[in-house]
Amino acid sequence: MNIDLKGRRTIVTGSTAGIGRAIAEGLARAGASVVINGRTQERVSSTLRELRAQFPDAELSGVAADLATAKGSATLAAQAPEADILVNNMGTARPNGFFDQDDGEWLDLFQTNVMSGVRAARHYVPGMTARGWGRVVFLSSESAINIPKEMIDYGMTKTAQLAVSRGLAELVGGTGVTVNSVLPGPTxxxxxxxxxxxxxxxxxxxxxxxxxxxxxxxxxxxxxxxxTSTEEVANMVVYLCSQQASGTTGAALRVDGGVLRSIA
Structure with missing residues (x-):
């Protein structure tokens, strides 16, 4: 399968390391222009230097913004106003004790893992539907299904991403825009x-x-x-961003190493 994304404008949130970085590399390799995002200018600039050395012909740019905040989301929208492909990868996790957490910790994680993607989709998807083509991918987790007792808040946010992804797919049905989520396992x-x-x-x-x-x-x-490796997860995401995946929407696809014991 030859995935060709030349001419497609892509944004990958939280893409200075880990799965997001691997996704950005995969999209650049497929010919897309890629906007790198991270919280600090230092990390964004460092990532851009490395990717430009790796992909000298790629169109790469960066936006330093904390998308856990409305202000940071507005900064991304202002500096990268349009996209054909949006990968909502930004997120974090931390082991914790359910009975020791306060409301602020729950709300902070929800802003990071859920609202960052909600705000990005709210900005970019209307342009995709107007143009009749677009791809949105949410990076969820097998923890959305198997809620980990040591990270109940994290599992909750990952389940919420599945709900947003499916609901958004319903909303844009028939427009040429697909919306899916990917569930990595331990990576x-x-x-x-x-x-x-x-x-x-x-x-x-x-x-x-x-x-x-x-x-x-x-x-x-x-x-x-x-x-799993970050590249193995990225391969699934890049496929979902392609023309070849035009028949897949509203889905939750796993790269979980078989952790989830279900057949559907």
């Missing part, structure tokens, strides 16, 4: 890799052993028996 992203590195140091084991231990105790239903 060697920046956040989870840092957790595994810290765990390994604390326990005096290798990071590989820490990852195997995590899968055995926290995700025992895995069929892959390893973490």
């Amino acid at each position: 060697n992203s920046e956040i989870l890799s840092n957790w595994m590195k810290k765990t390994a140091e604390e326990q005096g084991i290798t990071q590989e052993d820490a990852e195997r231990q995590f899968l055995k105790t926290m995700r025992p239903t895995t069929l892959l028996n390893r973490f």
